[in-house]
Every structure is written in C-alpha cells, then in structure tokens.
Amino acid sequence: MSLSGKNIRINGERLWDSLMDMAEIGPGVAGGNNRQTLTDEDAKGRELFQKWCVSAGCSMGVDSMGNMFATRPGADPEALPVYVGSHLDTQPTGGKYDGVLGVLGGLELIRTLNDLNIKTKHPIVVTNWSNEEGTRFAPAMLNEEGTRFAPAMLSSGVFAGVHSEDWAKSRVDANGKRFGDELERIGWVGDEIVGSRQMRAMFELHIEQGPILEAEKVDIGVVTHGQGLSWTQ
Numbered sequence: 001m002s003l004s005g006k007n008i009r010i011n012g013e014r015l016w017d018s019l020m021d022m023a024e025i026g027p028g029v030a031g032g033n034n035r036q037t038l039t040d041e042d043a044k045g046r047e048l049f050q051k052w053c054v055s056a057g058c059s060m061g062v063d064s065m066g067n068m069f070a071t072r073p074g075a076d077p078e079a080l081p082v083y084v085g086s087h088l089d090t091q092p093t094g095g096k097y098d099g100v101l102g103v104l105g106g107l108e109l110i111r112t113l114n115d116l117n118i119k120t121k122h123p124i125v126v127t128n129w130s131n132e133e134g135t136r137f138a139p140a141m142l143n144e145e146g147t148r149f150a151p152a153m154l155s156s157g158v159f160a161g162v163h164s165e166d167w168a169k170s171r172v173d174a175n176g177k178r179f180g181d182e183l184e185r186i187g188w189v190g191d192e193i194v195g196s197r198q199m200r201a202m203f204e205l206h207i208e209q210g211p212i213l214e215a216e217k218v219d220i221g222v223v224t225h226g227q228g229l230s231w232t233q
Helices: 012-023 040-055 100-115 154-159 165-169 179-185 212-216
Strands: 059-062 068-072 082-086 124-128 201-203
Touching: 012 040, 012 100, 040 059, 040 068, 040 100, 040 124, 068 100, 082 100, 100 124, 154 165, 165 179
Parallel strands: 082 124, 082 201
Antiparallel strands: 059 068, 068 124
C-alpha cells in the first residue's frame, strides 16, 4: 500500500491500553509511576515492551548500555533506519506518559503499519534509552529532572559519543550502587557495541511539559529549539 496522500490513523484505544498496562508496573503517588532506571520495576517494564515488540514482528537488539532497539525491516536493505522512541524509566514521582508515550507511540506506529500491511522503504526502529531521566545515580541538581544516575540522557550520551562507556557505568546512586552493576543485576547488558548503529533520522513523541499548547488549544506542536544548559563551578 502506498502512503502517498494518505492520512494514516493509529489505533488510539490500543495505544491507551498499552500505556495503562505499562503504568501498572511501578505505581507511584497521585496516580503516577515510580519506575526508576535499572530497578526491578524497570526490568519488568523492559520485559513487557520486548514481549509486545516481538508480538508485532520486530527483532530486538540491546547494546552494552542496556539501550533497546526493536526493528521492523524495511523494503530497501540499503536504506538507513528511521528511529522513534524515548524512555520507559521514570522519576520517583513520575507520570504515566513522560517518555513512555514516545516509546509506546513508536510501537503503535509499527502495529498500525502491520494492520494496514504497509511496507516502508526504511527500517523502523523503536528505541528505549536507558537512564534518560538520570535521577537515580547522583544529586538531583545535576540531572535533567532529578532521578537516579546522573547525568540524565546517560546511555544515549554514550551512544552519541558524549560520554565514555566506562565512565557512564561507574556512576553511582545515593546508595552507592554502580550503574554497570545494576545493569548486570537486572539482566539487560546487551551484546551490541554501543553507538555502532547508524540512523537516517530520529523522532521523539513527547508530552508537553508546559502550558503553551494547552492554553492555545493546539493538539500537537513541532519543536524547533531546545534549551541548552551549561554548568560551571
């Protein structure tokens, strides 16, 4: 089926059900979630995501930082993959949708393409980045949003060459637990070399973390600029 001129609609009810099923893992305060990175709850969320991806016909790859890559093959074996994703880990008082929508929205994209028997030219890869919240392994002030292992975006940072793998795995949380040890403990050290994958593009669906779209009654926006932070001491 050609996509030209077509407005493909996903199955919103199915996406909602998946979000609610994932939210049952690590329930938190005020109806939110506490599924901090590399905890037992994070492991359960990863296992559920992998189960869904395999059921959707995807192959699952995991690199040595625990980043997950669910791949739907494309029609052109030479075409670079298009990535879509975010993170499944949450803050201690996180919500149901921050990060998770970006991952499960990508999965719903693949499910919808399967439903319509649509073959894309490029492979599509749905990604779950490890420790995007970064609030477990350091003081909250060093993190993007304050969770377990600082800095935030730790594993995607290794993937992009910003951090070394050894340095990242040496990060410790408030209880003195190392990132590398915790990754091994939950069984998600993959055999892929981190950063070895190539990309055509990367997309991330994310909730709005502000009032602008809601105030203007706009359903969705496209980010054109990102806030840059620089820490000095």
